[in-house]
Amino acid sequence: MPRYISPGFCSSLKEARYWSMDWIAENGIQGPFEYVVLLKGDNGYKVMGQYATASEAFDDRRRLVEETGTRSYFLRAVRVYPVEEQVVIGPGHPESREDLDRWRDALSTGDESLIPQEELSSFRSWAASTIENRPEYRRSSSRGARLHGEIPF
Known part of the structure; x- marks a missing residue:
């Protein structure tokens, strides 16, 4: 059961x-x-x-x-x-646990030197997507920003 x-x-x-x-x-x-x-x-x-x-x-x-x-x-x-659609990630893949932790550290500190040069483009794309999807970073309209005293992005 x-x-x-x-x-x-x-x-x-x-x-x-x-x-x-x-x-x-x-x-x-x-x-x-x-x-x-x-x-x-x-x-x-x-x-x-x-x-x-x-x-x-x-x-x-x-x-x-x-x-x-x-x-x-x-x-x-x-x-x-389905299992066949899932990608098997090895230790050298940028989405492995160790590398993802490094990417998160680089994002939180703003220190891109933590990222190997060959992963930098992928990291930047991932970081932009991650930040854009956070509720606290969503763009506000300029009209709504003026009404509520927020700074428009």
Whole structure:
């Protein structure tokens, strides 16, 4: 049975990429998917288990409702990437743990001398994407900036 012995936790369905089946259908998202049964908690969501099919997830949700008397359990889908599409990263690859840590150090300190010359172009592209996706670095409109006293970028 894929139900967890002790529930997991996620603070944000969006960050965990747990999508509703309606949203998947409306946006034409392609699978494959696995399914999770969740329960809203104080500061996030308890993840009760992960299942290979929606039928298994719905069956276990029914069992949870019967066992606990709580009808608040709900399902979300999480996209599964096939193993053959995943890249095997060796120790010399820039996305390996050691090299990614070096890239993060260079980004946080602004010291590009930590990056080998042959990785510099890739690092700069990765750093720009990383910074651009941080909520605190998102561009604000100049009109909104004037209204709220922020400095526009």
